[in-house]
Amino acid sequence: MLKKILGGLGSSEKFEIPAHDSLLFKDIKWDRLPRHVAVIMDGNGRWATGKGLLRTAGHTAGVKTLKNILKTAIGLKLDALTVYAFSTENWKRPRPEVDFLMQLFSDYLKKELQEMHEDNVQIHFIGRIDGLPASLQKQMREAETLMQHNTGVKFNVAANYGGQDEILRAVQSLAAKVAAGELRPEEITEQAIDDALDTRGNLPVDLVIRTSGDERLSNFLLWQSAYAEFYFTKVNWPDFTPADFVAAMVDFAGRNRRFGGLKNQ
Numbered sequence: 001m002l003k004k005i006l007g008g009l010g011s012s013e014k015f016e017i018p019a020h021d022s023l024l025f026k027d028i029k030w031d032r033l034p035r036h037v038a039v040i041m042d043g044n045g046r047w048a049t050g051k052g053l054l055r056t057a058g059h060t061a062g063v064k065t066l067k068n069i070l071k072t073a074i075g076l077k078l079d080a081l082t083v084y085a086f087s088t089e090n091w092k093r094p095r096p097e098v099d100f101l102m103q104l105f106s107d108y109l110k111k112e113l114q115e116m117h118e119d120n121v122q123i124h125f126i127g128r129i130d131g132l133p134a135s136l137q138k139q140m141r142e143a144e145t146l147m148q149h150n151t152g153v154k155f156n157v158a159a160n161y162g163g164q165d166e167i168l169r170a171v172q173s174l175a176a177k178v179a180a181g182e183l184r185p186e187e188i189t190e191q192a193i194d195d196a197l198d199t200r201g202n203l204p205v206d207l208v209i210r211t212s213g214d215e216r217l218s219n220f221l222l223w224q225s226a227y228a229e230f231y232f233t234k235v236n237w238p239d240f241t242p243a244d245f246v247a248a249m250v251d252f253a254g255r256n257r258r259f260g261g262l263k264n265q
């Protein structure tokens with residue numbers, strides 16, 4: 001039973017928001033949790049091909065993992081969970097895989113919207129949303145509107161997202177304000193840039209998790225991760241369990257964050 005709770009959660013089993021005092025959270029140091037966790041959900045393709053399945057089966061399995069990790073983030077009372085669903089570079093993939101992913105995002109919203117709303121989640125999409133299919137854009141906007149007054153975890157889904165592209169768009173919007181005489185160059189502060197990014201209103205990223213063995217940022221949240229800790233695991237995203245997520249929290253709690261200074265924060 002313990003093994004089942006801690007590690008063996010099969011993707012087909014229903015997973016509820018874990019209670020604060022659940023066995024899953026027994027090693028958690030509640031006063032040393034990250035507030036904003038970002039996840040690069042990598043390895044769907046490798047998971048699938050390793051099982052002799054089509055890559056798309058890996059993405060389908062990845063949705064179930066995402067649902068469980070969101071529930072875990074809610075149980076941990078994280079302030080924000082930001083996930084990398086589709087990068088500005090992912091358009092280079094074969095057309096059928098791209099189409100499949102767009103349909104998967106749409107199906108996910110249809111199926112999970114109500115439950116996320118009941119779980120008090122505030123969903124937000126970051127990236128060049130206007131480059132996505134029109135019907136998906138509409139669903140995204142409707143989901144954001146539905147959950148805009150919720151007060152629980154901020155769930156940011158990066159779609160058609162690139163960190164450099166986000167900074168570029170922020171700089172362009174600030175430059176336009178300067179050109180219009182609404183802003184003076186010296187008023188372009190770090191806070192002003194923060195407020196011009198898609199993630200405005202979120203705390204800086206404390207922890208970036210990347211699954212499946214690669215150890216790079218891949219253009220994800222470049223500005224926001226300036227002082228983030230990194231946690232890499234070889235586990236492919238579809239196999240990543242709530243217990244694996246908790247292990248990353250426990251690892252983070254043991255880190256000595258100095259933010260350029262000398263003392264432990």
Ligand code: FPP
Pocket residue numbers: 041042043044045046047059060062063066084085086087090104105108157237
């Ligand atoms: C990376 O694995 C994963 C993606 C590019 C897609 C991520 C999408 C999901 C996890 C589906 C759920 C998302 C939402 C928002 C419903 P990869 O295909 O690059 O794997 P590989 O590196 O093994 O090829």
